[in-house]
Amino acid sequence: MRLKITALTLALLLLTGCAAYNDVETLLRAPQLSGESAALQKALNSYLGGSATLKYPASGDFLSPFAFGDWDGDGTNEAAVLYTADTTSSNVFLAVLEPSGEDSWHVSQTIEGLSSEVETFSAAHLRDATSQQILAGYGSAQGDRYLVVYEYDGTNLNTIISNRYSEMVLGDFTGKGDTQDLVLALPTDTEYGGVTLQLLTNVEGEFRSYQTLNLGEGSYSGCAALSAGQGRDDAMYLVMDAWSGSNSLVSDIILYDSETGFLQPYHPPGLSDPQRSTLRYHTELLSRDIDGNGTVD
Template sequence: MLEPTGESSWRVSRVVEGLTSEVQSFSAAHLRDTSSQQLLAGYVSPQGDQYLVVYQYDGDTLSTVISKSYTDMIVADFTGKGDTQDLVLALPPDTELGGVTLQLLTANDGEFRSTQTLNLGEGVYSSCAALHAGTGSDDGMYLVMDAWTGTSSLVSDIILYDEATGFLQPYRPSGMSDIQRSTLRYHRELLSRDLDDNGTVDIPVEIDDGGTLQTPMDKRLSFLLWKDYTSMAGGNSKFGVYDSEYNIFMELPESMHGNILIRSNQSGTGWLICNAEGTTVYCEMRVVDPADNAATGVGNYLRIANIGSQQLQARVVTSYYGLSLDFISQNTVLLGSN
């Protein structure tokens, strides 16, 4: 702990040894009350085990509030107190059947403690991949958990905080009988996220009726639907194509769903989005080195994003309603960045 001793000087006031030599995350939050902040440090051991320590500093001493083994965590106001935040931990599986145990820690009477553990997906989930918090159409607080169902496939679960009972509970949208099957995807990078920045967590789903992917694009691209699932009607959905090589999602007009063919462009730097017969090219997407003279090419290419030293570029070849360069620029997302 460092404290200021003047306008431009600091002093070390307290020193506490951490659990391991590698810190994975570090943040501060109002977990106990509004007048104090707790420090959350996530440690990783040489064996890959993760530990979370919550520290409390009262101006005189630095003490440990909680020290637990965990796989992921998230801080948000799940319980609706408004002035303090809650902590949800995903704990390591403790049985041969696997599953994920979520632990809710919240402030009660000025103390911060565990108030609930919730077991999910026993026999189905092998571990938690990520936790995400967002609001639903009813302004309620939702928790979306991405979970591994083995070594290669991901599914999602939705958890709602029930104010009446004071507990987290699984949430199942109307018409969804099997949430694991409805949210299954095979690309490890396809984690849930707030895709359109509206405060609601969107879950990606790989679909097989989006259109036709010609070889070799079928090894690299997939059609996706992103859904928020937090309204009784199933929420909003966004249709598009996912590039697994560069971890890019490109939204497309819903009218293209099932009515397009995607093939490689002539230079092999990207792909062409065409009508279902492949006779009309609507647009081209490519990833090129801007320093390469050949990359300048012929046509009106717009830079969509930088990917390392390369550029993601787009151009419209044949006009299609709803698919403009502005639409492509605003609705193409690099999934590696939040």
């Protein structure tokens, strides 16, 4: 009887061991793509004549190597894929693919990025209400960050903006309604510090730099975060969290003045010194829309 029990116990242990081994092997195995994603990688590999390594961005609208949108405004969604290939440089590449039938794609254009890592991957209506432009933020080993805005016109994939930056935010700050604006916080390079904000917007059909606004010269040492929200009058506003010294944060509110046509610092009624009122030493206390109601907290 004891021999039977021992044999049964050993058999169960062996089966459990096999199951555990299989579970570990399953976890270690690279995830398999399915459906549309698999078709995209198949088309990309065929175009490259080899195997592409997909690159995952750290943040943005797309937390996947694959993005879908109507890049050229023709009414049909295209795809964009982030990848590296063994036969090319270590930099990330961006490929735009067009649909060519049911579950079938072909590569239309590729372009080389600025580094081996993608920090953010998004899309926005920057030039008009139909086409979307692709935004990719690249980080370098030296700590520099570069934002590139790509435009695809159905034939060519071009860089329309390439800027060094520290933070970025999208929003309809100028009130156009059908397009979005881009605000970049530029790196602080002067001995006096401060933060320079750059507004890029659609001007007569061309997306370009429109204004720079200098804030906190002599007080700020850099930008910690940019957030966009809506006020009670439904106007879009910008909140900038800035470093004040090495271990404290303050906030500025910036609004677009339709009369002057420029972004300007805004002081809410009864708040004469927003920086002093928002001073905090817990550096994780960044401005953000905590409850998802469209306003910045």
